[in-house]
Amino acid sequence: MSRGRRAQMETQPASQQAASQQAASQIDFEKNGGVVPAIAQDYKSGRLLMVAYMNREAFEETVKTGHACYFSRSRNRLWRKGEESGNYQTVHEIRIDCDADTILLSVEQHGDRAACHEGYESCFFRVLSDGAWHTVDTRRVDPAKYGPGYGHQSKTAKLAH
Amino acid sequence: MSRGRRAQMETQPASQQAASQQAASQIDFEKNGGVVPAIAQDYKSGRLLMVAYMNREAFEETVKTGHACYFSRSRNRLWRKGEESGNYQTVHEIRIDCDADTILLSVEQHGDRAACHEGYESCFFRVLSDGAWHTVDTRRVDPAKYGPGYGHQSKTAKLAH
Numbered sequence: 001m002s003r004g005r006r007a008q009m010e011t012q013p014a015s016q017q018a019a020s021q022q023a024a025s026q027i028d029f030e031k032n033g034g035v036v037p038a039i040a041q042d043y044k045s046g047r048l049l050m051v052a053y054m055n056r057e058a059f060e061e062t063v064k065t066g067h068a069c070y071f072s073r074s075r076n077r078l079w080r081k082g083e084e085s086g087n088y089q090t091v092h093e094i095r096i097d098c099d100a101d102t103i104l105l106s107v108e109q110h111g112d113r114a115a116c117h118e119g120y121e122s123c124f125f126r127v128l129s130d131g132a133w134h135t136v137d138t139r140r141v142d143p144a145k146y147g148p149g150y151g152h153q154s155k156t157a158k159l160a161h
Numbered sequence: 162m163s164r165g166r167r168a169q170m171e172t173q174p175a176s177q178q179a180a181s182q183q184a185a186s187q188i189d190f191e192k193n194g195g196v197v198p199a200i201a202q203d204y205k206s207g208r209l210l211m212v213a214y215m216n217r218e219a220f221e222e223t224v225k226t227g228h229a230c231y232f233s234r235s236r237n238r239l240w241r242k243g244e245e246s247g248n249y250q251t252v253h254e255i256r257i258d259c260d261a262d263t264i265l266l267s268v269e270q271h272g273d274r275a276a277c278h279e280g281y282e283s284c285f286f287r288v289l290s291d292g293a294w295h296t297v298d299t300r301r302v303d304p305a306k307y308g309p310g311y312g313h314q315s316k317t318a319k320l321a322h
Contacts, residue, residue: 094289
């Protein structure tokens with residue numbers, strides 16, 4: 001990640017802080033226990049990259065820094081996307097849905113251009129065909145390179161690669 | 162909706178039934194109280210149209226019929242998209258994410274080509290700018306045409322059009 005850029009963004013003026021708080025106040029976090037789904041879509045291709053969750057703090061940080069920050073429900077803490085792998089995302093646009101309970105980010109995927117913790121461009125690399133889920137994409141990177149503690153425990157042992 | 166087509170799909174052979182059950186058995190519905198987020202993306206443009214939820218029954222019906230069927234959490238029943246408005250969706254492809262807890266549908270939007278109950282092509286018609294959410298799309302249809310009982314109560318009184 002460009003540390004220079006992040007540092008620069010973190011020192012934005014108070015007005016920017018107020019703006020992110022104002023926008024956050026209109027999101028319905030309560031409906032789903034304090035978090036909303038946040039969808040990341042590639043800003044150029046439109047490919048859907050991943051779905052994660054944001055609490056209010058993650059949303060405000062994303063707006064302030066311009067880097068996608070989610071809330072990890074399994075770890076119960078902010079998840080600055082790319083903090084371990086370098087696969088961070090810069091945000092080009094933020095949309096909200098009609099019910100104000102889902103966020104859509106248009107992002108540029110950096111690092112190894114793998115949004116998925118399994119090393120694929122997109123988390124949606126399996127397609128349904130004849131009653132089974134088939135991997136149809138090619139890995140961009142072996143996530144083992146990020147170290148043994150990287151990512152989260154997969155619960156998809158049933159799904160073959 | 163083409164009733165002829167739906168009727169034809171509902172009489173598919175038992176093998177199709179078994180296939181949808183097999184695929185459903187690999188989805189992690191338990192993680193989120195029996196439902197998973199289901200994202201509908203336009204099959205041609207890639208535009209993200211809406212995010213709803215599916216329980217196991219909704220997923221299996223979607224696979225069997227080829228028409229998007231969701232589970233309405235507010236009404237606590239199956240929601241055959243377009244049943245009131247005619248704005249149904251035919252499904253071109255179904256993907257699942259790495260954690261098997263989110264579904265991605267590639268769909269063709271029919272009827273008035275408005276996936277959103279507010280009459281927009283997409284539910285994501287508001288963009289964040291300077292701390293406020295701004296409507297940047299044009300309505301495709303006035304949903305009043307579908308009758309007074311159409312849609313669900315909006316909880317977004319704070320968000321202006």
